[in-house]
Amino acid sequence: xxxxxxxxxxxxxxxxxxxxxxxxxxxxxxxxxxxxxxxxxxxxxxxxxxxxxxxxxxxxxxxxxxxxxxxxxxxxxxxxxxxxxxxxxxxxxxxxxxxxxxxxxxxxxxxxxxxxxxxxxxxxxxxxxxxxxxxxxxxxxxxxxxxxxxxxxxxxxxxxxxxxxxxxxxxxxxxxxxxxxxxxxxxxxxxxxxxxxxxxxxxxxxxx
Amino acid sequence: xxxxxxxxxxxxxxxxxxxxxxxxxxxxxxxxxxxxxxxxxxxxxxxxxxxxxxxxxxxxxxxxxxxxxxxxxxxxxxxxxxxxxxxxxxxxxxxxxxxxxxxxxxxxxxxxxxxxxxxxxxxxxxxxxxxxxxxxxxxxxxxxxxxxxxxxxxxxxxxxxxxxxxxxxxxxxxxxxxxxxxxxxxxxxxxxxxxxxxxxxxxxxxxx
Numbered sequence: 407x408x409x410x411x412x413x414x415x416x417x418x419x420x421x422x423x424x425x426x427x428x429x430x431x432x433x434x435x436x437x438x439x440x441x442x443x444x445x446x447x448x449x450x451x452x453x454x455x456x457x458x459x460x461x462x463x464x465x466x467x468x469x470x471x472x473x474x475x476x477x478x479x480x481x482x483x484x485x486x487x488x489x490x491x492x493x494x495x496x497x498x499x500x501x502x503x504x505x506x507x508x509x510x511x512x513x514x515x516x517x518x519x520x521x522x523x524x525x526x527x528x529x530x531x532x533x534x535x536x537x538x539x540x541x542x543x544x545x546x547x548x549x550x551x552x553x554x555x556x557x558x559x560x561x562x563x564x565x566x567x568x569x570x571x572x573x574x575x576x577x578x579x580x581x582x583x584x585x586x587x588x589x590x591x592x593x594x595x596x597x598x599x600x601x602x603x604x605x606x607x608x609x610x611x612x613x614x
Numbered sequence: 615x616x617x618x619x620x621x622x623x624x625x626x627x628x629x630x631x632x633x634x635x636x637x638x639x640x641x642x643x644x645x646x647x648x649x650x651x652x653x654x655x656x657x658x659x660x661x662x663x664x665x666x667x668x669x670x671x672x673x674x675x676x677x678x679x680x681x682x683x684x685x686x687x688x689x690x691x692x693x694x695x696x697x698x699x700x701x702x703x704x705x706x707x708x709x710x711x712x713x714x715x716x717x718x719x720x721x722x723x724x725x726x727x728x729x730x731x732x733x734x735x736x737x738x739x740x741x742x743x744x745x746x747x748x749x750x751x752x753x754x755x756x757x758x759x760x761x762x763x764x765x766x767x768x769x770x771x772x773x774x775x776x777x778x779x780x781x782x783x784x785x786x787x788x789x790x791x792x793x794x795x796x797x798x799x800x801x802x803x804x805x806x807x808x809x810x811x812x813x814x815x816x817x818x819x820x821x822x
Contacts, residue, residue, distance in 0.1 A: 528710060
């Protein structure tokens with residue numbers, strides 16, 4: 407019985423790894439880096455978060471080539487970071503606000519759901535802050551980061567957010583156009599949010 | 615009430631205590647007519663303190679307020695006609711005015727991180743403008759206040775907090791819930807007052 411369960415577990419793991427490998431794309435991280443470099447050339451952009459300037463997670467590798475004066479390393483205060491990003495956008499900045507893992511982004515849910523997602527409605531379109539939010543679903547291969555570092559809350563956020571555009575970056579070819587669109591898109595109405603949540607796959611990073 | 619010495623008077627306030635009280639009486643009358651289909655949070659009891667404080671608030675400064683925002687809005691130069699119209703529309707607790715850099719949140723502590731972000735943006739731009747963040751006594755005790763006050767102080771950001779202390783959060787006594795209250799930092803303006811109206815409404819029965 408034990409042998410049978412062990413075999414089933416091994417087969418499942420092999421299947422998962424095979425499926426994962428099918429989706430791995432060697433261009434993935436480079437496309438994110440290209441996107442960050444393109445955004446960094448814009449006068450109004452600024453990059454905020456933990457490990458945007460100092461190493462500590464995979465996302466750091468995508469901001470290494472961003473000029474230092476564009477990077478603001480923040481303490482761990484996720485909800486403040488989201489509100490701060492919103493405030494900077496009020497004054498004309500386009501923050502690229504980075505949350506290395508989805509598990510951490512949920513700590514910013516108050517500012518994201520109650521404020522940033524609703525500001526266009528509450529203010530009747532007077533305020534239309536443009537904020538680009540980056541997060542990543544933590545990798546499981548080759549090291550499984552565990553339950554508190556690998557959660558995918560995409561569907562929960564699709565339910566919670568009425569206006570924020572949510573984009574899951576599955577394919578490498580989608581990455582640059584998605585970031586470009588997040589920066590350039592114009593509102594269709596005064597109630598249209600200019601906030602984009604881009605969700606990356608940590609496991610795709612690991613292929614590089 | 616102590617005004618920090620680094621603040622300078624920038625204008626004469628053209629509202630008297632009596633005019634502010636009368637504005638709220640007019641709003642009260644509208645509310646009691648049953649035609650306002652939204653909660654209304656009337657102000658009373660802090661007119662003199664706010665008239666003094668707003669002598670230090672430049673018209674171009676940002677003001678972040680709460681659900682109880684009518685006096686802040688008027689003293690920051692927002693037209694009383696415009697504000698009364700918003701109240702009549704049921705927008706008392708979501709008064710937003712971009713022209714006057716006036717933002718509110720109906721979530722306790724909600725505006726604080728946004729005020730911090732605006733202050734950070736102003737500093738990066740080299741602006742002389744300031745951000746004023748009005749909070750109640752319960753918000754003063756929250757983590758958002760602690761984090762943002764510490765960050766603003768350490769990075770010398772132009773963010774001025776004002777704590778409006780009636781020792782009530784809705785109808786819950788703040789000192790009872792915390793056992794005591796924290797000390798007021800030197801750079802925070804703090805005043806105590808007695809709320810002249812209930813948390814919302816006028817205290818009279820209204821048929822809608």
